[in-house]
Amino acid sequence: MKLIGKMTILLCGILLIVFANKFPEFGDPHSPASTHLSPYYIEHTMADTAVPNMVTSVLADYRGYDTMFETTVILTAGLACFFLLRLPEEEEKEIYFRHVPTGVTIRIEECGAAPEDSDVFQRIDAQWVPRDIIIRSTSRLLMPFIQIFALYVVAHGHHSPGGGFQGGVILGAAVILFAISHNLRTTVAKISETSAAIMSAAGVFIYAGTGALCVMLGENFLNYGALAPLLGTDRVMARSHGILIVEIGVALAVMSVMIWIYYNLSSAGKQDEGL
Amino acid sequence: MDFLTVLISRANYWAYIILMMVGLYAMIAKNNLVKKIVGMSIFQTAVILFYVSIGAKQGATIPILRHGPVPEGGGIAHAALRHGTDAVQAVNYINPLPHVLMLTAIVVGVATLGVALALAIKVYKEYGTLEENEINQRLRRG
Structure with missing residues (x-):
């Protein structure tokens, strides 16, 4: 296998190197990629959508179908992780609780009465280790700032680098940071797997629903200009607002799918204490 | 055009070719499934680098x-x-177009990486190993 691999990469590498000379030079303004389609986007984005950030306008308006199905792909990936890994919650032989004020660990065998899950008794795993207070408090301090930044990235995607995908990933990263610094049980208690699943479906629904609303108003799918009478603006501004609605849907879907995949991957589907 | 000019004026292509070949080699020749997944990610990075560098002016x-x-x-x-x-x-x-394409590709890449790792976890649970030759042995034995 090593020999086949080396021969393949030698062959492919030589082919790619030979044909790299036919490609345009780095930064060539007259390369085929920048002469056919992209000048239209650059020159008409303001007149068509009133969005100065071309990446956002191309992402959510000119290529709206592409982005919608990319969001669906992300949702499908989340579902695939869930169906591959998630195990049904089974009755365990013995479970462990920790009495938080005293730090005493209690082991409860089969048929024993488990205490109510409360602030005093914390459900733990056999391999539980105390968490470092410095890491815990630092990440807890950082979380709101990360989330505010993520909301800024989503909301300001029209005017600066940003948008639904980036903001959604940052939002998800904040929750994953919480899950790493505390543990998975605490995180699942705050954002349950069900709500992550519902939010990811809701994100895709917002996107597709905006498109369907345009159809109901008598225009093409994802033609946000049709939303003008609903939003009380002209057609161009309606496109700008439509892009924002769609980006919020994307952010919701991406955030919750990232959280959902992390829940299932980090605990191999058991959703116990995790990493 | 002398050698050095070619080397510098198309530096982006050399970078992506090297990355792509590293990823391809890892996917073909490595025995461990996680290393194959890492190779797939490197390959993906090469494609992303190629697209983004095409957009430069x-x-x-x-x-x-x-x-x-x-x-x-x-x-x-x-x-x-x-x-x-x-x-x-x-x-x-x-050119904004390559950036748009790669923006979605990066996030979708992360999501599909999650699926790949989920499959690896599943394989590990089933066979107790991530080495490909050991999995093949177990499969042949039935």
Whole structure:
């Protein structure tokens, strides 16, 4: 296998190197990629959508179908992780609780009465280790700032680098940071797997629903200009607002799918204490 | 054109070819499934680098139209605005299309990486190993 691999990469590498000379030079303004389609986007984005950030306008308006199905792909990936890994919650032989004020660990065998899950008794795993207070408090301090930044990235995607995908990933990263610094049980208690699943479906629904609303108003799918009478603006501004609605849907879907995949991957589907 | 000019003027292609071959080799020759997944990620990075470098233009700025107050200094686009030429020139902004494509590809790449790792976890649970030859042995034995 090593020999086949080396021969393949030698062959492919030589082919790619030979044909790299036919490609345009780095930064060539007259390369085929920048002469056919992209000048239209650059020159008409303001007149068509009133969005100065071309990446956002191309992402959510000119290529709206592409982005919608990319969001669906992300949702499908989340579902695939869930169906591959998630195990049904089974009755365990013995479970462990920790009495938080005293730090005493209690082991409860089969048929024993488990205490109510409360602030005093914390459900733990056999391999539980105390968490470092410095890491815990630092990440807890950082979380709101990360989330505010993520909301800024989503909301300001029209005017600066940003948008639904980036903001959604940052939002998800904040929750994953919480899950790493505390543990998975605490995180699942705050954002349950069900709500992550519902939010990811809701994100895709917002996107597709905006498109369907345009159809109901008598225009093409994802033609946000049709939303003008609903939003009380002209057609161009309606496109700008439509892009924002769609980006919020994307952010919701991406955030919750990232959280959902992390829940299932980090605990191999058991959703116990995790990493 | 001498060798050095070719080397420098197409540096982006050499970088992506090297990355792509590293990823391809890892996917073909490595025995461990996680290493194969890492190879797949490297391959993906090579494609992303290729696309993004295609969008670059000499002397152009990021694909966000200048709006709001125009500062002193800045690139060609700013200078054009200062001198009152209002029309947007496509030469002044880099190509936004590769950035859009790769923006979604990166996030989708992360999601599919999650699926790949989930499959690896499943394989490990089933066979107790991630080495490909050991899995093949177990499969042959039935």
